[in-house]
Amino acid sequence: MSHSSEKGLLYGLEARIAPLPAFIAALQHVLASMVGIITPPLIIGGVLGLQAWVPYLISMSLLVSGLGTFLQARRIGGIGAGMICLQGTSFAFLGIILSTGLMLKAQGASPQQMLAMIFGCNLAAALVPIVVSRCMGVLHKILTPVVTGTVITLIGISLIKVSMTDWAGGNHAADFGAPANLALGALTLLVIVALNRSRLRWARLVAVVAGIGVGCAVAAITGHAAFKSVAEVPWLALPGFFHFGFAFSWSLCLPIALVSLISVIEAVGDLTANCMISQQPISGESFERRLRGGIMADGVSCILAAVFSAFPNTTFAQNNGVIQMTGVASRYVGMVIGLLLALLGLFPVIGAVVQQIPPPVLGGATLVMFGSVVAAGIRVMTQRPLGRREMLIIAIAFGVGLGVEAVPDALKQLPPMIANLFGHAVTTGGVLAMVLNLLLPGEERPVTVPQGETQG
Structure with a gap:
């Protein structure tokens, strides 16, 4: 091996x-x-x-x-x-x-x-x-690190919403948000984290499967699995x-x-x-x-x-x-x-x-994975120091991207094709980050003058 x-x-x-x-x-x-x-x-x-x-x-x-x-x-x-x-x-x-x-x-x-x-x-x-x-x-x-990092982070944030929906019981569940659902997802997550932090190679390797297995077993025993x-x-x-x-x-x-x-x-x-x-x-x-x-x-x-x-x-x-x-x-x-x-x-x-x-078992298992995607996006964005220009690009891309996903009715007066296309954080935020990266002028770096000299 x-x-x-x-x-x-x-x-x-x-x-x-x-x-x-x-x-x-x-x-x-x-x-x-x-x-x-x-x-x-x-x-x-x-x-x-x-x-x-x-x-x-x-x-x-x-x-x-x-x-x-x-x-x-x-x-x-x-x-x-x-x-x-x-x-x-x-x-x-x-x-x-x-x-x-x-x-x-x-x-x-x-x-x-x-x-x-x-x-x-x-x-x-x-x-x-x-x-x-x-x-x-x-x-x-x-597609600079600021643009790609923004897109990766928005992807992760969008996926976390899916995880939390599953954790609470799934779309249209009659018992959505029930304590039993939250406990089942938490147990799955706890098993995955515990095995992932183990020093045993096999424990880390089987962490996700074991967490889902334990979650399904408990769900079956407690009558929360149909x-x-x-x-x-x-x-x-x-x-x-x-x-x-x-x-x-x-x-x-x-x-x-x-x-x-x-x-x-x-x-x-x-x-x-x-x-x-x-x-x-x-x-x-x-x-x-x-x-x-x-x-x-x-x-x-x-x-x-x-x-x-x-x-x-x-x-x-x-x-x-x-x-x-x-x-x-x-x-x-x-x-x-x-x-x-x-x-x-x-x-x-x-x-x-x-x-x-x-769904609660699946939500608990996927939450930490999708969170890892967000963390990877942040790492890409911050691999270089962020100046005022980069911070402005990130702020607008995140603000508008997450805004239209949180309030989809904001685009309902637009043609259906446009509303469908830009009603998601990833597409709206990604396009904005790319456009702003092209349009906003780069900042001039300050000139360092050696000690004892003056600028002419």
């Missing part, structure tokens, strides 16, 4: 890891991302009346996430970051896909016609990150190319393409945080090569998603927190994660079992 000599990591980026610890480390990533991957198809299916197709959409989302994750870790022909970059269904596209589907539904389109148009437009929009990845050298000059039968869930789901057909419209594609461009900013932030947590350079040619490969792989994942009838993919931020918690950054674990997710997609009954983890 190869161990990492890198400080703070059990297994470094290129460390070979034995099958059993690799499986356990990979399982924790899968558990952390499962809900995020399957939630968008659940929401889209419910709003657009696609309930009959939801099991298939979930299976394909898991399959494509697995293929994309394997590609990111394996890095084939320069495509992929060569790190644990878990690919999952992007929430950024949720609003624009729902508005597109509802418009098509109002025009009398059938469920198959709606999905054919959505996936056709998604396929064209997937070319955006591929094109952008070819000019990352120029883009990287725009486990359902999975007898009616199909055992096998075979993928097919363009399962619902293919259609395309430029007018519907352009808004989706714009979201694709904005999601690149988020992906750059995630990849930067991943490099930092994995103890890799966050500047120089090596870093830019990882960014190019990672963004290119994001685009390829989105192409695979459109072809196999899944919604657009992106690099998941929460899995950076898992790397930090477990100390396992080995990219070989990323390949195992990809295989596990692909298997879950092919065998939906397994996903149905994992889906039944009680």
